Amino acid sequence: MSEIKALGYLGFSISDSEAWRNYAENILGVSITEKENGDMYLRIDSYAWRIHLKNSDHDDLDYVGWEVGDKKDLESLKNRLTEQGVTFETGSDELAETRQVKELVIFNDPDGIRCEVFYGPLQVTNMPFVSPKGFRFITGEQGLGHIVLITKDHIAQEAFYTEFLGFKITDYINTEVVPGKPLNISFLRCNGRHHSLALAPVPISAKVAHIMLQVNNIDDVGRAMDAAKKSGEHFSFTLGRHSNDEMLSFYTMTPSGFDVEFGWGAIEVDDDTWHVKVHNTNSAWGHKFQRPPRK
Ligand SMILES: [Fe+2]
Numbered sequence: 102m103s104e105i106k107a108l109g110y111l112g113f114s115i116s117d118s119e120a121w122r123n124y125a126e127n128i129l130g131v132s133i134t135e136k137e138n139g140d141m142y143l144r145i146d147s148y149a150w151r152i153h154l155k156n157s158d159h160d161d162l163d164y165v166g167w168e169v170g171d172k173k174d175l176e177s178l179k180n181r182l183t184e185q186g187v188t189f190e191t192g193s194d195e196l197a198e199t200r201q202v203k204e205l206v207i208f209n210d211p212d213g214i215r216c217e218v219f220y221g222p223l224q225v226t227n228m229p230f231v232s233p234k235g236f237r238f239i240t241g242e243q244g245l246g247h248i249v250l251i252t253k254d255h256i257a258q259e260a261f262y263t264e265f266l267g268f269k270i271t272d273y274i275n276t277e278v279v280p281g282k283p284l285n286i287s288f289l290r291c292n293g294r295h296h297s298l299a300l301a302p303v304p305i306s307a308k309v310a311h312i313m314l315q316v317n318n319i320d321d322v323g324r325a326m327d328a329a330k331k332s333g334e335h336f337s338f339t340l341g342r343h344s345n346d347e348m349l350s351f352y353t354m355t356p357s358g359f360d361v362e363f364g365w366g367a368i369e370v371d372d373d374t375w376h377v378k379v380h381n382t383n384s385a386w387g388h389k390f391q392r393p394p395r396k
Pocket residue numbers: 247249311312313362
């Protein structure tokens with residue numbers, strides 16, 4: 102019943118384009134296409150874009166784009182949305198053109214996060230992606246990376262993504278990122294990537310904890326870390342290796358306040374042999390949490 106194949110794209114409103122330009126190019130090593138209205142579209146692979154940064158006066162997560170294989174899968178999802186009484190909207194031709202996809206459907210998850218499910222993303226092979234830092238990102242069948250949403254109604258969110266949208270639970274981490282504050286995080290997959298989505302019931306108002314980009318070379322994690330240090334970025338989590346997906350990564354705070362995890366070396370999940378696990382620590386080593394500086 103799962104039509105969703107991968108995390109396809111993300112959209113954020115951002116208030117500081119200048120800081121983002123430096124962060125995207127010099128730390129993350131992604132390329133930027135800038136529009137006349139000041140919006141920026143970030144590329145990391147053959148897709149025309151993967152992250153849309155809307156030039157705004159505030160910072161927010163605007164939408165999460167999930168990719169299905171084809172029109173048949175999109176229609177099958179639409180039928181289920183209708184059957185289950187989930188309000189949805191078919192994306193206009195104009196929106197599909199803006200998103201550079203064939204067709205899309207839009208609905209909200211139980212926490213009110215705007216989900217856009219699409220097929221047919223434009224590939225730009227005549228203008229190959231060239232990282233300003235020489236990085237190569239792991240995408241393809243594993244999609245753009247992962248996103249960690251902060252849940253308000255954790256039970257409803259987990260049920261919606263698993264029972265309704267067909268994600269599979271990979272594992273759980275029951276930990277205390279902040280000592281004395283137990284946190285139970287659910288990790289969900291829709292392809293071989295260990296998780297494309299994680300749900301974390303942190304009692305704060307933000308919608309997104311972090312997004313993750315994965316490179317294919319361990320040294321590029323080091324290079325990005327050096328660049329982040331030089332640029333004075335805030336390290337929300339120091340270098341470490343996660344307990345569950347075995348990602349070697351560090352986290353820096355974006356100019357919008359959420360984090361980007363920059364990683365290498367995660368395991369891939371084989372559906373036939375995987376069984377759900379539970380961890381009681383976030384990381385095998387490292388990943389020391391550091392509070393953001395007060396403004
Ligand atoms: Fe992560």
